[in-house]
Amino acid sequence: MNRPDSPARNDRPARIAIVGAGPAGIYAADALMKSDAPTGFGGVSIDLYERMPAPFGLIRYGVAPDHPRIKGIITALHKVLDKDSVRLLGNIDYGTDITLEDLRQFYDAVIFSTGANADRALEVPGIDLDGSYGAADFVSWYDGHPDVPRTWPLEAEKVAVLGVGNVALDVARVLAKTGDELLPTEIPPNVYDGLKANKALEVHVFGRRGPAQAKFTPLELRELDHSPTIEVIVDPEDIDYDEGSEAARRHSKQVDMVCNTLEQWAIRDVGNRPHKLFLHFFENPSEILGENGKVVGLRTERMLLDGTGDVKPSGVYRDWGIEAVYRAIGYRSRPVPCLPFDEATGTVPNAAGRVLIDDRYEGAGRPLPGIYVTGWIKRGPVGLIGHTKGDANETVACLLDDLPSLPPPRYPDSGRVLDWLAHKGISFTTWAGWRRLDAHERALGEQQNRERVKVVERADMLHASA
Known part of the structure; x- marks a missing residue:
């Protein structure tokens, strides 16, 4: 009624x-x-x-x-x-x-x-150390989100990214590229300045399972190799499949394409591009190591295929000299x-x-x-x-x-x-306000021969939208 x-x-x-x-x-x-x-x-x-x-x-x-x-x-x-x-x-x-x-x-x-837009939790010792970050926060920073700090600490020369999905690849790629490579995009000035000063020379991506279980899409994976400054490196020992993995390749063209790409990278000679991006498989992060409250390393346990495509622990651990860790294991x-x-x-x-x-x-x-x-x-x-x-x-x-x-x-x-x-x-x-903001960002870009320059400050966005 x-x-x-x-x-x-x-x-x-x-x-x-x-x-x-x-x-x-x-x-x-x-x-x-x-x-x-x-x-x-x-x-x-x-x-x-x-x-x-x-x-x-x-x-x-x-x-x-x-x-x-x-x-x-x-x-x-x-x-x-x-x-x-x-x-x-x-x-x-x-x-x-x-x-x-x-x-x-x-x-x-x-x-x-x-x-x-929040990071999924990772329950390992050391996760709260200075230098341990969530991918969502980093993504918000390089995408010019108005509600996050304008600077990001990029002092680490050796960086770990935990996870083998597309977000992990995005984070690794942005960390490995130079600021000048990303300048033609819409990144705002504060992000360019931060990436220009980035000291990362090695980026290590870690996955607990094997190549056939990675969540990359083939196109995203191949894009890693397109940068003239990034050398993508895969250890031949990480190319391993069991019955479950082979079945996954047979049943999914995308899985097979990802595996083929990784196999090609594993057998080629390492080149001389200045930034090294390592893709590691069968390494399960077990602890983030710290000294004086700061990240100084990452401990992983080697995993073994169990026949189904899943993995089981080997009891063999390795410590990696890492100065910053980004967890990209999913949003929440x-x-x-x-x-x-x-x-x-x-x-x-x-x-x-x-x-x-x-x-x-x-x-x-x-x-x-x-x-x-x-x-x-x-x-x-x-x-x-x-x-x-x-x-x-x-x-x-x-x-x-x-x-x-x-x-x-x-x-x-x-x-x-x-x-x-x-x-x-x-x-x-309003929608009309977005049209005005869009035109304003494009005008800023035109001054630098770029498609647009993203406005970061909320007050500036509101002013341009009015």
Whole structure:
């Protein structure tokens, strides 16, 4: 039954709020617009809330600057945000500026797509030493995130990167490249200055399993060898396969391509490029070694294949002279205010995107009406950016099924939430503001014959967006 101050549903579009304007949130908006009009409504009207002044989330602040083809995804996301039925409300922090209770006043349903931007924990002795870093923090620094320090300690000549996924490769590649190599990208001046002074000469990437179990994509792996300053080195003893590994190669073309590339590198002569990037397999980090509170080494245990593609410990340890350690073993989502959170999985409990709350009386989870999740906060930080499209489609299908039975908001008119934000003194950026910021960054780049120079300071982003 409609509330007295809520118009009949067939007279208005369904009002949907999406919290998080990264790829997952924008794909959800796209799925909503491409779906048939929800029963009883005249289409959809979507507000995308984003805590940063600029949209695009992981694409802007989680992808290495020397990956322009991945950043090209922004072109497709632009087309979604260009639609009249989508409105960007940036520089608004959910949980601080606006709460779930507030959102319920203005929207029929809310989708959370807050992503995963924290580092997964690694429980080994020495992890808290000075010189031990999380990859997410380093990525945020070199991607010019406004909420992290403007400098990064790059004094170590020998550096370890723990993990064998694409993020580990990004971190290793950025550490091994020169500042001048990365200057043609969009990196801001503070990042260029930091990388220009980087003292790293050796970067060691460690994986606890073998080549067939590495999570690199073939293209990302091959890109390591494209730099004129990086010599990629693989120990021939690390090229080893068991029955499970051979099966993985037969069943996956990508796995086979990764193995072939590593095999080629293992048998070639080592060249004379100035920066050495070592890829180590079957080495499980067991302790970060320290003196006077600082990293001075890394201890690993040699692992052995067990026949299934997994590994078992050998009891043989090796100490590596390392001065800094970056863990790149996966991202983790942070809890979302007013939503349940599963600490074990780092996700919001859900069924096909419907947020579930515990019911101690019935002994099972039950849906929280009108509240949904999509992307990494829904399924964990696995898969590539494009995989979030499937998440979005599943979540949106559930939302549209539920919509006719959900209680209507008190203030469904799209202007009411803007009035509320103005009354609260909350200033926000818009899609038109992003266009202005985008033009400003491109103009800065044009002065240096670069595509763009990213603006870092939040105040400067807001000024350029106004």
